[in-house]
Amino acid sequence: MMNRLRHVALQIMLSTLLLIIGTETVFSQVTLVRDGKARAVVVTAVKPSDVATYAVEELVSHVKKATGQQLPVAMETNIPTGYDTRVFVGVTDAARKQGIDADKLEIEHYVLRTVGNDLYIVGKELNPDQYHGSRPLYSEPWNPLATENVHTGTLLGVYEVLENFVGVRWLWPGDLGTYVPQRSTLAVPQIDTTVKPRLLYRDIGGWNLPQIWLTGSYIGRKVPRNYRVGGMSEEIVSKLVFPTAEAAFTYGRAMQVYHRRHRRVTQIEDARVLPATHLVAGVSDMWAKYGQEHPEWFAMRADGERGLKTLRAGAWTALCVSNPQLHRCLVDEAWDGGDELRLGEADAGDEGMCHCPQCLAWDGPQQQDFPEDLRLKYTPRAMGDRYARYWKAVYDLAVQRNPHVKISAYLYHNTLPAPLMDIELNKNITGEFVIYGSRDGWYPMSQQEDQWYRDQWLGWEKTGMSLVYGPNYLLNMYATPNVTTRQTGEFFRLAYQHGLVGTNFRSYTFSWAAHGPMAYMHYRLNWKPELEIEPIRQEYFSAFGPAAADVAQYFDYWENYAATRPTIRDISNDPRGALTRLKRIRGHYLAYPPQVYPPAEAILAKALEAAKKDPLPEFAQRVEFLQAGLKHSLLSTNLQEFLDFESPSSEIGSAPKDPDKLKQAKQAMRALIRFRQDPKNLFVSDYISNATVEKNQITNIESLFDGKRTSKATDPDDGKF
Ligand SMILES: [Zn+2]
Structure with missing residues (x-):
């Protein structure tokens, strides 16, 4: 254990050291910001691609968050003087003169190279006019935010710079989830490397794409609703997911941005990796x-x-x-x-x-x-x-x-x-x-x-x-x-x-x-x-500033709990053991009963005190975000308390027949809806996923809404697991 801790401490020390070395002018001349003053200009082609334009936006906005300084952006034919460093983003004539030929790069590969005082970030890009790939046009394989876009080397290069040299951590979607350590000097060490992705297909974060991607875009853009959000009715969506089109768009857009920052990629054009499907040779039956x-x-x-x-x-x-x-x-x-x-x-x-x-x-x-x-x-x-x-x-x-x-x-x-x-x-x-x-x-x-x-x-x-x-x-x-x-x-x-x-x-x-x-x-x-x-976990905890150790303790409480809690089969006292797996909300309710929360709440209260010691409000706000997550967990599972179940092993509950119980269930539902509709809770949980499960596992869920009629729940399995 000691060895492991020492190892982690060493890794953290080393990465800090790298950043410090980066700021020493002896070792590096590529300085973006020095002593609180912008020292670099960001340079693009005269007509940059959409990806390069977006990559510049990401670079400039994160540097500003880190240092308060807005780096100027210029075309390569008109570069202002008076700056120490030029950061060339994307395909440019200047990069070509340095022998960096983007056309010779594979998709998703990128070059990071310092030359004298300058930095080049170059990947293969795509002009939509020249698109001859195999993906359908609606998947927008040139849009910097589409996860089907693999002509993104330049953007991936910017993300690498932001992660490695600016220390940016994207913890969850939205502004509060973006942690950018503050500094007055920001430099990039000498570097000359061509990076390729370790995994060629990287799909995570959604049962299916439309749920995340189209929801935000479609509801927000007010495009007619020709999509399915987990088969949910408009009423369920407006109550349990997004109260307004604006909320839907804000969340959907933030998810797109988040997925791109974490470099998710799906539906690759040249089938380098072939994910499986249940169809046999294209025959569905x-x-x-x-x-x-x-x-x-x-x-x-x-x-x-x-x-x-x-x-x-x-x-x-x-x-x-x-x-x-x-x-x-x-x-x-x-x-x-x-x-x-x-x-x-x-x-x-x-x-x-x-x-x-x-x-x-x-x-x-x-x-x-x-x-x-x-x-x-x-x-x-x-x-x-x-x-x-x-x-x-x-x-x-x-x-x-x-x-x-x-x-x-x-x-x-x-x-x-x-x-x-x-x-x-x-x-x-x-x-x-x-x-x-x-x-x-x-x-x-x-x-x-x-x-x-x-x-x-x-x-x-x-x-x-x-x-x-x-x-x-x-x-x-x-x-x-x-x-x-x-x-x-x-x-x-x-x-x-x-x-x-x-x-x-x-x-x-x-x-x-x-x-x-x-x-x-x-x-x-x-x-x-x-x-x-362990270093990844430490990255996450570091975003809580002085509360980092408390937050680590908090999540360890839950990780230990998960490993030692009794099984649902034991708790439900069901000899058949049919109610297995946390796949069902009822399982979550039984596995995470209200009495296991107080020790966790106490740790977070301590964390909040610690976080408040820092003059920056973001650390305390992040702890409050975790507190909201705990509250949401309780509100979501609490509803199960009042539902009718046919047997100890029933996986699906229904609105209770008993009028008193129904009153309580409705009250619990009201509290849950109030929580989810509060704009400050928009990113606490993915309510699309939560409500998809709720709709499938609570019969007559709509009858728990105030003044509403009933409908039938669907099959508990919303797909082939
Ligand atoms: Zn056989």
């Missing part, structure tokens, strides 16, 4: 298309019949994956012959798996040392071997039709356990690793289970396939302070050290104030997975 004619291509059930006992539309009917005619059909007929061939079925385990002798023979030996908790999950068979052989067989056929083909598949449910036989795959076959926890949340896990998942990752790495990390555990966060930075962070790092090429988190957006360092750490690792966990 294989059984509907081929079941009649070729039942033998589908899984044989334990009773010898083919196909599902109860038909279910979609990608739910598992295949008989050892059947060579099926492989032929997939490659010759179903697949369009393009560069992408996706083979992810929905759920091939349990009853759905194929019991035919050939498929069973493909399975090979079964693991003997499953952790007890996990054994059930991989019953009756672990099928990593079987599916690895299937993917390879299909790949070998497909590559004859298109040598550039890439295959994607899920390492999911019964296909997650790594093969035990020596099966050789290759980098053109991508497996998306979907962790499924066995306790009553995904995390924290027992040490044994955590180790088992690590072993499976390493096992798949050995096959030589490309690996995407696509866990589901961020779907189970809701509004409670459910924090597990160490275990989740260390797994992420392990994955990166062993073959990770991209992330594809299926997630709700975070409850920013309640999840704190958990949210920040995931965004940080998504861009720089080589970072160590």
